[in-house]
Structure formats: C-alpha cells, structure tokens
Amino acid sequence: MRRAGEALAITMEDRLKMEPILDIRNLEAGVDDRAILKGINLTILPGEVHAIMGPNGSGKSTLASLLAGREGYQVTQGSVTYLGQDLLALNPEERARAGVFLAFQYPVEIPGVNSTYFLKAALNEVRKHRGLPEVDAIEFLSLVKDRIRLLELNEDLLKRAVNVGFSGGEKKRNEIFQMAVLEPTLAVLDETDSGLDIDALRVVANGVNRLRRPDRSALVITHYQRLLNHIVPDRVHVLMNGRIVRSGGKELALELEERGYDWIMPTEPVAA
Amino acid sequence: MDANDSPPARLGRFVEAFGSVTEAAASAREPHWMLAIRKAGLARFADQGLPTLRHEDWRFTNLAPIEALPFRPLPRPEPRAVTVADLDRLPLAGMSGLRLVFVDGHFEPELSRIEALGEQIQVCSLSQTLRTDGAWLEQQLASWHEGQDRAFRALNDAYCTDGMVLRVPAGVAVAEPIHAVFLSSGSEAGLASHPRNVLVAEANSQVTVVEQYASLGGAATFTNTLTQLVAGEGAQVEHVRFQDEGPEAFHMGALRAVAAGSAQLAAHSFALGARLSRQNIGLTLAGPGLEAILNGLYVTTEKRLADHHMVVDHAQPHCASHEYFNGILSGQSRGVFHGRILVRPGAQKTDAKQTNKNLLLSSSASVNTKPQLEIYADDVKCTHGATIGQLNPESVFYLRARGLPIETARRMLIHAFAGEIIDRVRCGPIRQALDRLVWDRLERDAQVRLDASRPHD
Amino acid sequence: MSTPQSTIDQFVQSDYKYGFVSDIETEALPPGLDEEVIRTISAKKGEPEFLLQWRLRSYRHWLTMTEPSWPKATYPPIDYQKIIYYAAPKPKARLESLDEVDPELRRTFDKLGISLDEQKRLTGVAVDAVMDSVSVATTFRKELAKHGIVFCSFSDAVREHPDLVEKYLGTVVPYTDNFFAALNSAVFSDGSFCYVPKGVLCPMELSTYFRINTANTGQFERTLLVADEGSYVSYLEGCTAPMRDENQLHAAVVELIALGSAEIKYSTVQNWYPGDKDGKGGIYNFVTKRGLCRGRGSKISWTQVETGSAITWKYPGCVLLGDDSVGEFYSVALTNHRQQADTGTKMIHVGKNTRSTIVSKGISAGRGQNSYRGLVQMRPTATGARNFSQCDSLLIGDQCGAHTFPYIEVKNPTAQIEHEASTSKIGEDQIFYCNQRGLSKQDAVNLIVNGFCKEVFRELPMEFAVEAQKLLGVSLEGSVG
Numbered sequence A: 001m002r003r004a005g006e007a008l009a010i011t012m013e014d015r016l017k018m019e020p021i022l023d024i025r026n027l028e029a030g031v032d033d034r035a036i037l038k039g040i041n042l043t044i045l046p047g048e049v050h051a052i053m054g055p056n057g058s059g060k061s062t063l064a065s066l067l068a069g070r071e072g073y074q075v076t077q078g079s080v081t082y083l084g085q086d087l088l089a090l091n092p093e094e095r096a097r098a099g100v101f102l103a104f105q106y107p108v109e110i111p112g113v114n115s116t117y118f119l120k121a122a123l124n125e126v127r128k129h130r131g132l133p134e135v136d137a138i139e140f141l142s143l144v145k146d147r148i149r150l151l152e153l154n155e156d157l158l159k160r161a162v163n164v165g166f167s168g169g170e171k172k173r174n175e176i177f178q179m180a181v182l183e184p185t186l187a188v189l190d191e192t193d194s195g196l197d198i199d200a201l202r203v204v205a206n207g208v209n210r211l212r213r214p215d216r217s218a219l220v221i222t223h224y225q226r227l228l229n230h231i232v233p234d235r236v237h238v239l240m241n242g243r244i245v246r247s248g249g250k251e252l253a254l255e256l257e258e259r260g261y262d263w264i265m266p267t268e269p270v271a272a
Numbered sequence B: 001m002d003a004n005d006s007p008p009a010r011l012g013r014f015v016e017a018f019g020s021v022t023e024a025a026a027s028a029r030e031p032h033w034m035l036a037i038r039k040a041g042l043a044r045f046a047d048q049g050l051p052t053l054r055h056e057d058w059r060f061t062n063l064a065p066i067e068a069l070p071f072r073p074l075p076r077p078e079p080r081a082v083t084v085a086d087l088d089r090l091p092l093a094g095m096s097g098l099r100l101v102f103v104d105g106h107f108e109p110e111l112s113r114i115e116a117l118g119e120q121i122q123v124c125s126l127s128q129t130l131r132t133d134g135a136w137l138e139q140q141l142a143s144w145h146e147g148q149d150r151a152f153r154a155l156n157d158a159y160c161t162d163g164m165v166l167r168v169p170a171g172v173a174v175a176e177p178i179h180a181v182f183l184s185s186g187s188e189a190g191l192a193s194h195p196r197n198v199l200v201a202e203a204n205s206q207v208t209v210v211e212q213y214a215s216l217g218g219a220a221t222f223t224n225t226l227t228q229l230v231a232g233e234g235a236q237v238e239h240v241r242f243q244d245e246g247p248e249a250f251h252m253g254a255l256r257a258v259a260a261g262s263a264q265l266a267a268h269s270f271a272l273g274a275r276l277s278r279q280n281i282g283l284t285l286a287g288p289g290l291e292a293i294l295n296g297l298y299v300t301t302e303k304r305l306a307d308h309h310m311v312v313d314h315a316q317p318h319c320a321s322h323e324y325f326n327g328i329l330s331g332q333s334r335g336v337f338h339g340r341i342l343v344r345p346g347a348q349k350t351d352a353k354q355t356n357k358n359l360l361l362s363s364s365a366s367v368n369t370k371p372q373l374e375i376y377a378d379d380v381k382c383t384h385g386a387t388i389g390q391l392n393p394e395s396v397f398y399l400r401a402r403g404l405p406i407e408t409a410r411r412m413l414i415h416a417f418a419g420e421i422i423d424r425v426r427c428g429p430i431r432q433a434l435d436r437l438v439w440d441r442l443e444r445d446a447q448v449r450l451d452a453s454r455p456h457d
Numbered sequence C: 001m002s003t004p005q006s007t008i009d010q011f012v013q014s015d016y017k018y019g020f021v022s023d024i025e026t027e028a029l030p031p032g033l034d035e036e037v038i039r040t041i042s043a044k045k046g047e048p049e050f051l052l053q054w055r056l057r058s059y060r061h062w063l064t065m066t067e068p069s070w071p072k073a074t075y076p077p078i079d080y081q082k083i084i085y086y087a088a089p090k091p092k093a094r095l096e097s098l099d100e101v102d103p104e105l106r107r108t109f110d111k112l113g114i115s116l117d118e119q120k121r122l123t124g125v126a127v128d129a130v131m132d133s134v135s136v137a138t139t140f141r142k143e144l145a146k147h148g149i150v151f152c153s154f155s156d157a158v159r160e161h162p163d164l165v166e167k168y169l170g171t172v173v174p175y176t177d178n179f180f181a182a183l184n185s186a187v188f189s190d191g192s193f194c195y196v197p198k199g200v201l202c203p204m205e206l207s208t209y210f211r212i213n214t215a216n217t218g219q220f221e222r223t224l225l226v227a228d229e230g231s232y233v234s235y236l237e238g239c240t241a242p243m244r245d246e247n248q249l250h251a252a253v254v255e256l257i258a259l260g261s262a263e264i265k266y267s268t269v270q271n272w273y274p275g276d277k278d279g280k281g282g283i284y285n286f287v288t289k290r291g292l293c294r295g296r297g298s299k300i301s302w303t304q305v306e307t308g309s310a311i312t313w314k315y316p317g318c319v320l321l322g323d324d325s326v327g328e329f330y331s332v333a334l335t336n337h338r339q340q341a342d343t344g345t346k347m348i349h350v351g352k353n354t355r356s357t358i359v360s361k362g363i364s365a366g367r368g369q370n371s372y373r374g375l376v377q378m379r380p381t382a383t384g385a386r387n388f389s390q391c392d393s394l395l396i397g398d399q400c401g402a403h404t405f406p407y408i409e410v411k412n413p414t415a416q417i418e419h420e421a422s423t424s425k426i427g428e429d430q431i432f433y434c435n436q437r438g439l440s441k442q443d444a445v446n447l448i449v450n451g452f453c454k455e456v457f458r459e460l461p462m463e464f465a466v467e468a469q470k471l472l473g474v475s476l477e478g479s480v481g
C-alpha cells in the first residue's frame, strides 16, 4: 500500500523510537459533576494523521476543546503530554504558540476585528515564540495571498472582520487558511468537513495535505468517512460515550460508513 | 402670589447673575428681541428649576452636584492667556480647514482660522450675526423645538454669549469639515459657559461640522451647550459632537435637528470626558424619504457618568432612522441610555432601528438603559435591541487559541467594539483622529486597570 | 336588568360572549370607603384581629398615596367614593357540600363553561369560583386534601389556616407597594388560597374563575399561593364580567411564593368586558401580581393571555432571590377597538446564576393602544445572572398603537442581558396567499395572529390554549374589512 506518508521514507520502526507529538493517558474530564470523557488513551507520533469518529454527543468536541484549553471543563484524571511537556498546564495562547491549532467546529464571529490585522498579530506571536523576527507587511501579504489561493478563498475576505458575514463553508475554509498561515505542529480539526460540498471538501483536504510533514501531526475529527478519502489517516479511532471503543487502520472508517455505529458495542476501553 | 414670584433659594444664584448679563447686552447694543428672549428664558428657568430624579427623563442622572456648584457665567470675555500652542495640543488639532475657537463661551478671533469660503457661505460667531444679520437669526432662534432639555434651554436662552453660526446656501457643497472648538479655561469652579450654535444647511447642500469640547484647567466647570440644526430638502449633513472635557467638568449638551425630505443626516456623539455629561438629542424627520443616523460612543471610568437621551420623531412616511450607541464602562462609572422612537400616525414605511450595547469592564460599573418604541402607524419596520455584558468569552478564547495574549485579545475586542461606532464617521480625518484617540484612551485605561489590580509590594 | 337569555342574543351581534347579568340575590354595602367600611367587611368575614389591623394600616397608607400617572393609558378620574366595596351573593346558609350551591349561581357558571359539578368537570381541574367579591364554591377540596394540599377561598383560609395566612400575606406585595395594592389590602373581600406541602406534585390543575356581576362594584380579590420545598403546582385563572355602560374597577393582588426547588406555573386568560366599539364601559383591570422565588433552584412562570378589559395595567413579576432560581413571563396582550393595555413584567435578579426569560406578544387592532413595559434589574449580588427578553408587536390597521418601554438596570458586570423588540404588520401578501388557498380574510388574520402567539400558547395548559386561540379570534372580529 502506497500513500503520501511513505514517500518520506520513515518506517514505522523509526516512528516508534520518536518522541510522540501528543500523548493522552487515561484522560477523564467533564463539566460540573457530569463526566464526558471517561478515560481516553491516544498517542500520536510525528508525521501521523489520526482520525476520531463517533456519533453526536460522544465527546469529540470536548476532547478538541481540552487540547486547546477552553475554560469550563474539569480534568479529573489522567494527563496530556505535548512534545514532552504538560499541555494542560499551559493557557490557550501558550498552546497556540507552541504549535497546537484548533480548527473550530463553530468558528467565532468577531465583529470589528479585521481579518488581516488579526492574522498578522497571531502569526507574529507564534513567530516570536519560535525565536523568529516579526514578518514585515510585504512578506506577510505575499504569504497570505499564497495561502488564500490554496484555499480558493476570495481575497476580499481579508478586508472583512473575522468570520463576520462569511458563509458556513467560507468559515470552515477560513479556519484551514489560518492553519496554513500559522503552520502548526499539531492540527486539531473539529468537523471541518461538515457543511462543505464536495469541491470545498477537496479544497480543504488539499490545504491540510499540503501541510503534512514528518515532524507535524493532525487529529481529524469527523462524522463521515468521505473526508478520510482525501486526508488519508494512519489510525482511526471510534469514540463513543466518552471512550475510544475501537481503533484500527483507515479501513475502519469504511466499515463504519457501511454499517453505522450500532454494530460497535461499547465494551472495554481499547488502548490506542 | 408675591411670595411665589421669587424662585426657591437654591436657584437664587442662577438668577442673581442675570444683572451682569443685561448690562453686557446693553453695552454690546444687542437687539431688544434678544433681551426679550433672555428675560423669558430666565423666567422659565426660575419657574421650573433643575430637573430632579423624580422626573422620568432624569431618573438616573442626579443634577444635585450642578446645583451645589457656584454659578459664574462670564457675560464679557476676559483676557486670558490661551495660545495657539494650547490648541495644538488638543486632539483634532491637525485638521485643516476652518476653525472657530471659543473660550469660556466667547469667540476668540485670534485663535480662529476663518478664510472666506466663497461669498455665499456664512460662517461666523453668533455675536457678530446679532449685529449683521439680526432678522434672520431671530427667525432661526424662534424656530426652536422644545424638548426634554427645557430647563437647560431656558438657562441657555438667558445666558448664552456666543456660538457658531453657519449657513450653507442651497446646492453648495463645503469641501472641508468646519471645526468649532469650545474651550473651557477651567480656572475656576462654577465657571459657566452657554454656547448657542445655529447651523442651517439649505436644500441640496453638503457640509460636515465638528463641535469639540475640551478643558485646559481641571476645575469643576459647567458647560450648557445648545445646537440647532436644520437640514433642508436633500441636504447632506454630518455633525460630530466630541465631548472631552476635564475630569471634574459638568457638561449638558443639546442637539435639536430638523431634517426635511430626502435629506441625509448623520449625527455622532463621542462622550469621553467630564465627570457628568448628558446629551439630549432630538431629531425630527419632517419630510418624506430621508435617512438619519444617530451614532454614539461613551467611555467612562472612575466615578463618571455619561447619559444619552434621544428622541427620534418620525413625522413623515418613508424615512429611515438608525441609532447605534455603544458604551464602555469601567471603574465605578455609570452609563445611562434612553432612546425613544416615536412613529406618528401616517408615518408609514418607517424603518427605525435602535441598538444600545454596553460593555462592563469592572465589577462596580453599572448601566441603565431604556430603548423605547412608540408606534402609531402599522406599515413600519421598527426594532430595538440592548445588550449589557462582559466581553464574549468565546471570542476571547478564539483569539487566544490563535496565540494572542489575553490582554491583547481583550483590548482588540474592546477596540473593535468602539470601532463599530467610530467607523460610521464618514469624514476621514475626523474618523482617523478619533480612532487614534479612543485607542490611546483605552490603552491608558487598561493600564490603569492593570496597575490597580497588581498587588502592591 | 335584562334577562340572561336576551343578553345572550345580544352577544350574537356583539363580540363579547360573556356579557350577561345573572339575577342573583345580592347583599352589598352602600358605595363609599372609610374605616367603618373596612371594619364592616372584616367583621362580616369574622376575621382575626391581625387581619383587621393590617387592613387599616393599608387603608391609612393608601390615603397618603396618589394614583399613578405613568402608565400609557388615559381614562377619566375614578371616584373612589362611588364604588361599592363589598357585594356578595346572599348565602342561603353555610354550605355543607357543593350540591347546596344556589342553582342560579350554578347556572351562571355553567353558562360560562365552568361546571361546579365535580362529576361533569374534566378530571384534573379543581375550581374556586369567585362571584363579585366572594368565593362561592371550591371543587375537589377533599380530593386535594388527601395530598395535604390546601385549596380554598381566602376567607376559608383565614378561618382554617390563620397561621399560614399571617406568615405569608403581604410578604411579596406589601401594602406599601403601589396605590392599587394598598387599596386592595384595605378592602379585599375574597380570593383563592393554596398551599402545596413539601415534595408534593399537585395531581391536578388548580383554577380560579372570577366573575363580576353586580353593577358599580369593585372587585378586589386576593390570591396567595405557597409552594413548599420541592413541590409543583399549575394554576389557572379566568375572568369575565357583564356588559355595562359604566366602567368597573378590578384591583386584585396575587402573591406567589416558591421555596427551594419548588415550581409554580401561573396562567391567566383575562377576558373582562372590554367595553363596546366606541370605548363605552368595560373593566379597569389594575392588578398587582408578583412571585417570590425564595429558595434555591425555585421557578415561577407566568403566562397570560390578556384580551379583555377597557384598560389593563399589570406587571406580573418575579423576585429571584434564591440562587439558580428561574423566572419566566409569557404574554399575549390584544387590544381592539378602544382598549388600552399597559402590561409587562418585572424581573428582579438578586441571587447568583438566576435566569429569566421574557416573551411578550402585543397585538393592536382598531384604535387599540398596546404597551409593553418591563423592568429587568440585576442587583450587585446577581453574579452570572442572565436575562433574555423578546417583545414583538403586531399592528392590524393604521389607527392603533404599539409601544415598548423596557427598563434595564444592571449593577453586576457578569450579568448578561439581551433585549430584542420588533414591530410588524400583517402583510397584504400574507393575506393574499391565504385567500388564494381558500381562507377568508378573517381566517387568515386569525391564522397569522395565532402563529405570532405560538411561543406563548405553547406555555398554556392544553385546554386553555385552545380556549385562548378561540378568544383571540372572537376579539379580533371586525378588525379587518
């Protein structure tokens, strides 16, 4: 079986020797007194793309939110290690600067904040963290124009306020466009495919694939298998009722597509 | 009967000062009708006094501190050392074009910049117009519509000394904004000025006017300004009131605008200064098919209060009025908003919209808001909305998730909130100057908040 | 006085279905008000001393007050000395069972669709019927007593549960509250009382039916409803009056108290006589209703459909004292012909994380004037409190008025408030669309109005919702040409 990852000539053995990008151990978390995640184990090695699938309400967005540091969730058990450091100890902006990017399931509209201004400020924060100088206006513009073309977005989007007046599809593509500019080490995509037509899906997938590198990883959360035709995952996990109940190769996604979630009976948690 | 003729003792000082006004008027050989207006104003004021919290329109704004202040109107200009350099330090100083400067209510020709704008356009001071064009002015002053500012209008009638008079003839477009600066020397508590501005834009003319109010000294002064604005048929008028007086000042402002058919009017109010400020804005849409925007921003800190009181009167069909007011409140400050939209019988196809949004940045800031609709016609589209709250945590999180520090994220959102209002100013130089200024102020306020929250070592 | 039958015929031509007068022997005091009248009322009812003293304090306070002028309503001055403060159907004797209710009274309520016969009632609704100033019958008392629920007339409550009355009376609406509340506290003659004990979920809907019959009387009833910890009760209230040329005053007070985790649902269908097409006659409905969410997690929900009365002046509100308590207000107010309504709510947030929702639908037709007036107050202690208000107005015809006067006062920065209001009319195109599908103009209007009110009707108990829809239809008759 040949696929994009193999061209980079890193074998599975090599990978296993590497330090994981993300290592989630027995993570339990919830809101108030209610448990949502009930013991998640997940290890993502450099260069890998993992997919998480699962029915609505199973806890997918909760997991994504926890990785990005959204307030309001309590971790009651377990750990999340990102590039060797305790991710949960960082605040949201520190995580972002360290290379964790969340493509929001529902991107937030921010009236009055200009898209270009916003993105430049974000990029410079990330660069500062990496010890790089701030980009000047011309560099920034050419970078942005390159990436916006990649996502087949209209340039005048940059003149508008962040996500304000964007269509559903534009918002999703805008998330990936931001990702392409910020070049994160770990991209977490929360249902970026929902609401996209087939062409937009291809464009988004293309944007994600262009970013794939042996030292970067992605966690793709999706409801449907069709995105995984375009972004081919190394591992697929099924999340149900706060637990990963099954893990497998990309075939698992196809199987889910055919048979739905019902055939998987939540049993003992399965290690990823 | 006789005992009732004399005003209550607490109003005494507002009345006593009147002798000096009549004297000054006589020596300036003011026309007799002007003196009659003054006397009638004084009598009306003595009759009602200042409104109290019992008046529905003043429920949240306590005027007792103004009543407690000495009352020192200046019927004659006093020699003072205000220089062009003082003016250059003020925001908007860089604006080119005409500039009229008033100090403590009196026109200062030396500090002003009045070039001829072409023969037909009249820009000058009220005191001069009294001498040169009395009949026209009398007619204008008589056309004032009474509003919720009755007591202050009466006081202004009695004590007004000067102001800006502008008359743009039909079809003439004035290219550059006309800038009036009302400076309070701020040297003495109770120093009172009563500017009176008369702005007339005749049919199909175009003009932009900025009224800027600022203080040089820090004393508790009192400004009671009144502007009457007439926008003729098809006229395009932009009016900016920028109130940035000293932290102890009291500011009462009124704008009474009447617009004729097909006119386009934008009136902006920026209330950044003063310890207590109130803007009474009355807008009458007197002809069909016109569009009006009332747009305002108030930023208050410490124990200040900013009050906006609006009445938009839709008297004719096919008019649109949109009101947007945003408030940013920190410290123990208070914001008050009262907006009333009245749609009279027959004002069909009215499109009226009103929003008041408030951002509370501290635990002891507060807001009272009353957005009101009163509608007597059925084929109308009227909406209003009010929100009060803190910064949206979702937005803050989104910005942080892209790597921005929490303080930057917050400031960005606060600035954007102010920007919604500032961006509606059409005149570029004014918009840019205000944008810079508001940003600086917000930065300064944020710094103050930060310092205050830091533990002392 | 016309006979009931001929008045019913009269209704066929008019819009008001309940305008008949019943011929019932009535005992009434002469018009006028002074301390003597109050003592007489109290004595007639055999009240304990504390209640008489409370009435007198209320009366003395009332004398110091002036009638409010701020509501957006105009009416000629009321002469309080011309009103009869006490009128009651003459009791034959103390009733031992419901079978002893005066047959004429029974017929009156039958005609109103309120059967006092327990067998004939739809199961699940207990009724307290109030005629003029007094309660004439309460059904299902025994059944309810099995659950420990007290449901009776106010007078019975004063006799049988004076401790409960003394403990709660005036704790939510003190007699100092406003002019009409003070008047009511001085002269109220009867009303309903209900106490639901700890943990009891009331097994049936409770309801009070108010009827004014005698001319020139004022109706001053008082309702007190206490839901103890963890209990639930749903309460309905309906009212009608005969058609008369002169105006009659109705100044009621309703107090609700919800203790920890208790829930009270209070629904009103108000259909007092609205006056005729030219604004002659009709009830002045000046009512004070307030609920106190005293305990943590308690909930009070007001739903009202106001179609009657010449003038309505009422603001059912909630004081949200307990942390996490919830207040709701759902209202449909319709004014047609010359009716005036100034109604809305007060939501006072005191406790942490308290929440309130306001949905107000005002419909103006004819020369009707409809005002929403509401106060949302966030006290400094109301950390994390939320309010959402939505006030929509629908105008039918160009002679009417729709007004919105929200007052929003916020003293806590973590509180969040959103208020939205809109005004619309029934569009020609909407009516045409319905016509084209075979509906008459009037049916189209009813359809659209009912759609407009859906969010509120949803909150009403099933039977009431149907009733309310019909009522709107009747009240709107003749509103489109």
Ligand SMILES: Nc1ncnc2c1ncn2[C@@H]1O[C@H](COP(=O)(O)OP(=O)(O)O)[C@@H](O)[C@H]1O
Binding pocket: A031, A036, A054, A055, A056, A057, A058, A059, A060, A061, A062, A063, A072
């Ligand atoms: N902030 C929150 N407060 C309360 N419940 C939440 C919150 N976030 C998620 N939940 C609940 O947790 C469960 C999982 O939600 P989510 O992670 O959004 O699922 P998914 O993304 O898989 O559809 C749902 O039942 C949801 O209602």
Ligand SMILES: [Mg+2]
Binding pocket: A060, A061, A062, A105, A191
């Ligand atoms: Mg989700």
